Amino acid sequence: MVTGTAEMRRKALIGAALREISDRGSLDVTMAQIAERAGVSAALAYHYFGGKDGLIHATMRHLLAEFREVVADGLRRSGTPRQRIDAVLRGSFGPEQFHRATVSAWLTFYALAQSSAPAARLLRVYHRRLRSNLVHALRQLVPAPEAERIAENLGAFIDGVYLRGALRGQVVPRAAISAVEDYLDLELARRA
């Protein structure tokens, strides 16, 4: 698969944006900084992304896509519903999710979603997908309405554990993941 120059540049710029975000710990990076990192002129970044928003959103989409692929990969290898849920957990708490750039991007993204419609939309898509993965698996274990409820709470627990790890700048410990699983067990046990 031959990738054209344009595609290569776009990727290079997104990578540079991520590295810059990582270094500064915030989305408050300038186009000039990013472009310099990518070894191109700022004007080129405008040429390819239309503006700063374009580049930032492309970067977020890249992160989201990466996350989706990790999870999708895990799902493909999963046989049982329980394994599928575990795949989501492993995706959410994998070390990639705790790289400084990823953490900064996620946290700023949460904030950005308050004032930027495209950011909010992207975030909703991510939430819907996460939820849908969980609901699918849970439906094979419990009745549909229960599956919805549990998926929501499980998702919240996952987000909370991620948030704390992110704020500490550390990968979340096994114990925290176990706690999420324990909660899941409790919910499933109710049905037994």
Place this chain on the structure above:
Amino acid sequence: MVTGTAEMRRKALIGAALREISDRGSLDVTMAQIAERAGVSAALAYHYFGGKDGLIHATMRHLLAEFREVVADGLRRSGTPRQRIDAVLRGSFGPEQFHRATVSAWLTFYALAQSSAPAARLLRVYHRRLRSNLVHALRQLVPAPEAERIAENLGAFIDGVYLRGALRGQVVPRAAISAVEDYLDLELARRA
């Protein structure tokens, strides 16, 4: 209790900052905007807070203090350990916590903590206090090491539920709070 002009001005500016943050949905507000809302000159805001950082941090401290008081109030009325834990939950999920300004401030604050040491410090203080409240109560129910573990996970769950509510711009539903309580019950039941 007589409040001097200085104190009144400070409060007015913090209130204006909060209203401005609420309107814009972000901490990206200018000193000029805040000062205008407060009906004073921007220079005065500098006089009282030293700079933008000073005002923003004062605003955050104000939010944190408010939260602390709500919880402290609840704790004072609580007799049993379980009631004390419930007081923390009620404080965390009270409607005040979901005002637009509060949500914007919290979310941006998470992001800010990645690059601003004072913001990170403030956030750590908040987490430590929340945790300490929970640990205290839990210690009367389970052995100390267990209390620590449960407090951590309970805190994460609370944060997750709050985060989701915040992103949706809605107060979290009863059901979500119940889920947190269920998780607590599970943990306590283990010991039984």
Place this chain on the structure above:
Amino acid sequence: MVTGTAEMRRKALIGAALREISDRGSLDVTMAQIAERAGVSAALAYHYFGGKDGLIHATMRHLLAEFREVVADGLRRSGTPRQRIDAVLRGSFGPEQFHRATVSAWLTFYALAQSSAPAARLLRVYHRRLRSNLVHALRQLVPAPEAERIAENLGAFIDGVYLRGALRGQVVPRAAISAVEDYLDLELARRA
């Protein structure tokens, strides 16, 4: 009459804009150039005029106001209708109207009116006023409908003579002014 600092600065900036326009022969001047000429920072120009458009329009309004005053002055000294018409002519062809800056501003303004609504509005106001002055005077000499028609044509002739002078960068010669008066005489003679 004490003029505040603000008003002084505004006038200084408008003057600087005019001088800059004069030097460059076009409205394509930068805020930085204008500000430097006025001996202040570009930021101050923004502070006082909100933006480049604001300054440019203020400059145009200034020119228009100046023109209006010259004409109004002439009208005040005029007794007969014919003298009033002459006052308009003298105002239109006075040497101030042929300063390089004024000429550049007028010509660019004509062009600007094609794409800028505020510029178009300003120009319409000017035309309406000029016309109204002429119509008023003419009504005392000929029936109303005729006054309207003659005013329109007289205005066009004036504009054409001005345009040619402007393009040549020279005050229009006496002869050209006489031609306009001759046309007026012709129209008035019809009625005799």
Place this chain on the structure above:
Amino acid sequence: MVTGTAEMRRKALIGAALREISDRGSLDVTMAQIAERAGVSAALAYHYFGGKDGLIHATMRHLLAEFREVVADGLRRSGTPRQRIDAVLRGSFGPEQFHRATVSAWLTFYALAQSSAPAARLLRVYHRRLRSNLVHALRQLVPAPEAERIAENLGAFIDGVYLRGALRGQVVPRAAISAVEDYLDLELARRA
């Protein structure tokens, strides 16, 4: 008559420039916009016109040539001097002269002539030609010095009537044209 690719491209680009000028109502159009309209790359416009100035001036020359041809056509059909003068009037006030692009181009061209020598030169050529057409015809009706004077004034009147129509974005009304003719009649009658 076979037109080479080069000539075709040039015409296409000039046409695109005109359409773009028409849409934006100003000569402030970018090479990229023009090229995209013409369906070619911006680089090609440079290939053919050397630069933006080249393209803009070619566009103006095109407009001037078109005008000249319309007038020349009218002159060819004219027998009497008076008919020749009428041909100039018809050419100046024909509907083509009031297309948005033409109007924008003319008005901006007036402004441009203040700061661009080639634009000024082009404009002088146009004026000289217009004048020469009029003088030629008038010489057969009045003595030479008179012909010069009348031609100048007639030209100014024409320009003024055109300017007003242009600014209003409307073809000039019959009545305005009659006014110009009336003025001519007056001048010719003096001699009678």
Place this chain on the structure above:
DNA sequence: AATGAATGAGTTTTCATTCAT
């Protein structure tokens, strides 16, 4: 002949911050 890729040199605009009064 034709173009995609790339950029240097601006230009507008914003804002935290300072300071004399």
Place this chain on the structure above:
DNA sequence: GATGAATGAAAACTCATTCAT
């Protein structure tokens, strides 16, 4: 205490132009 005046520094964005292919 309080403010109006003023600015330096930076950031986003634009565009004519060049050049290798």
